[in-house]
Amino acid sequence: xxxxxxxxxxxxxxxxxxxxxxxxxxxxxxxxxxxxxxxxxxxxxxxxxxxxxxxxxxxxxxxxxxxxxxxxxxxxxxxxxxxxxxxxxxxxxxxxxxxxxxxxxxxxxxxxxxxxxxxxxxxxxxxxxxxxxxxxxxxxxxxxxxxxxxxxxxxxxxxxxxxxxxxxxxxxxxxxxxxxxxxxxxxxxxxxxxxxxxxxxxxxxxxxxxxxxxxxxxxxxxxxxxxxxxxxxxxxxxxxxxxxxxxxxxxxxxxxxxxxxxxxxxxxxxxxxxxxxxxxxxxxxxxxxxxxxxxxxxxxxxxxxxxxxxxxxxxxxxxxxxxxxxxxxxxxxxxxxxxxxxxxxxxxxxxxxxxxxxxxxxxxxxxxxxxxxxxxxxxxxxxxxxxxxxxxxxxxxxxxxxxxxxxxxxxxxxxxxxxxxxxxxxxxxxxxxxxxxxxxxxxxxx
Numbered sequence: 216x217x218x219x220x221x222x223x224x225x226x227x228x229x230x231x232x233x234x235x236x237x238x239x240x241x242x243x244x245x246x247x248x249x250x251x252x253x254x255x256x257x258x259x260x261x262x263x264x265x266x267x268x269x270x271x272x273x274x275x276x277x278x279x280x281x282x283x284x285x286x287x288x289x290x291x292x293x294x295x296x297x298x299x300x301x302x303x304x305x306x307x308x309x310x311x312x313x314x315x316x317x318x319x320x321x322x323x324x325x326x327x328x329x330x331x332x333x334x335x336x337x338x339x340x341x342x343x344x345x346x347x348x349x350x351x352x353x354x355x356x357x358x359x360x361x362x363x364x365x366x367x368x369x370x371x372x373x374x375x376x377x378x379x380x381x382x383x384x385x386x387x388x389x390x391x392x393x394x395x396x397x398x399x400x401x402x403x404x405x406x407x408x409x410x411x412x413x414x415x416x417x418x419x420x421x422x423x424x425x426x427x428x429x430x431x432x433x434x435x436x437x438x439x440x441x442x443x444x445x446x447x448x449x450x451x452x453x454x455x456x457x458x459x460x461x462x463x464x465x466x467x468x469x470x471x472x473x474x475x476x477x478x479x480x481x482x483x484x485x486x487x488x489x490x491x492x493x494x495x496x497x498x499x500x501x502x503x504x505x506x507x508x509x510x511x512x513x514x515x516x517x518x519x520x521x522x523x524x525x526x527x528x529x530x531x532x533x534x535x536x537x538x539x540x541x542x543x544x545x546x547x548x549x550x551x552x553x554x555x556x557x558x559x560x561x562x563x564x565x566x567x568x569x570x571x572x573x574x575x576x577x578x579x580x581x582x583x584x585x586x587x588x589x590x591x592x593x594x595x596x597x598x599x600x601x602x603x604x605x606x607x608x609x610x611x612x613x614x615x616x617x618x619x620x621x622x623x624x625x626x627x628x629x630x631x632x633x634x635x636x637x638x639x640x641x642x643x644x645x646x647x648x649x650x651x652x653x654x655x656x657x658x659x660x661x
Contacts, residue, residue: 229506263343265487276460284453294516306438335475354411384417538581576634606640
């Protein structure tokens with residue numbers, strides 16, 4: 216971390232992280248692809264499962280509250296040669312995840328039907344949504360362990376092991392989906408069951424590694440006793456990612472309720488496709504930044520600021536190139552993305568039209584994600600939290616409700632809120648990051 220070639224290190228860590236993120240995305244995207252092609256009921260089932268995304272993102276948010284907050288602090292401690300503290304961070308974050316699992320499983324299982332109705336489920340789509348939701352919720356402990364503990368494997372430099380966590384689970388999910396959905400005729404229940412089984416195997420893989428001989432930081436029972444001065448800073452740093460993901464849940468609710476109000480099940484179904492496609496941008500970007508995070512955090516902790524700059528700027532340029540390339544493809548060939556998820560002609564046409572509007576500002580994600588995640592890598596929790604709030608809470612959610620007031624085409628206005636907020640937020644985040652970055656490096660060199 217402290218002496219190797221920065222480009223080679225970034226490639227070594229980022230490529231497996233990107234693969235892991237893309238494969239992790241397959242857990243849910245593959246479900247939607249198969250569900251969307253169920254004969255006769257595919258479009259309604261796809262819409263129903265899409266409504267569960269608000270709950271799913273909230274579960275993920277709690278996983279990353281511990282994982283994304285603890286992993287950078289563990290890396291910084293390692294950079295300071297304090298592995299004992301780093302192991303305490305690992306143990307405390309694992310205990311937090313178990314507590315989160317008990318609370319979230321209980322609350323979401325009981326209130327799932329009422330929540331899904333509120334999110335915009337109709338009488339047609341609600342049965343599919345509830346069937347998928349309750350099975351997934353019962354296995355949420357595995358989701359929390361995989362997402363919350365895997366960053367502690369990556370931050371030690373074991374990117375390939377981290378990648379295998381999601382690769383193994385996703386391959387199993389892809390194999391089980393058609394068997395349980397079609398061969399066993401379980402429909403959306405089969406999709407949820409396939410996902411949970413695969414996540415359970417991924418959780419076993421993570422725990423096996425973190426308690427084994429190859430890991431540097433070991434998960435130990437004695438470090439699982441919660442100590443406020445250990446887990447407190449983890450929650451403080453992780454709150455930024457938590458806000459980013461939990462506000463994704465709020466965004467999902469805002470979009471689906473508004474589209475249900477101004478449109479119909481077709482509009483809500485199209486939103487399921489749009490969020491799936493946008494994930495194809497965000498997940499690889501997050502993987503690139505996960506690869507850069509250990510390099511930035513370690514060298515920042517070690518006082519090697521030239522290496523911090525090299526790592527950031529390389530990560531920054533890669534993120535921009537990827538985001539701009541994906542933006543161009545989505546503008547030119549929106550129908551291709553829609554056809555992956557459904558055979559329904561009406562839904563394909565509607566989703567292709569909506570995709571060009573919704574993804575118009577997706578190129579800005581390259582700037583936003585790189586700078587946002589680098590705040591995290593440098594331990595700048597407060598600034599990172601503000602930037603997380605800016606795009607979604609300050610801009611996007613209000614715009615979803617405000618823009619339809621100024622045009623007759625209400626649904627168009629709802630979709631337009633996304634690119635407007637993307638571009639404004641990315642501009643502000645990038646400017647603030649570079650100003651802050653210079654100050655931090657100047658202060659460190661001084």
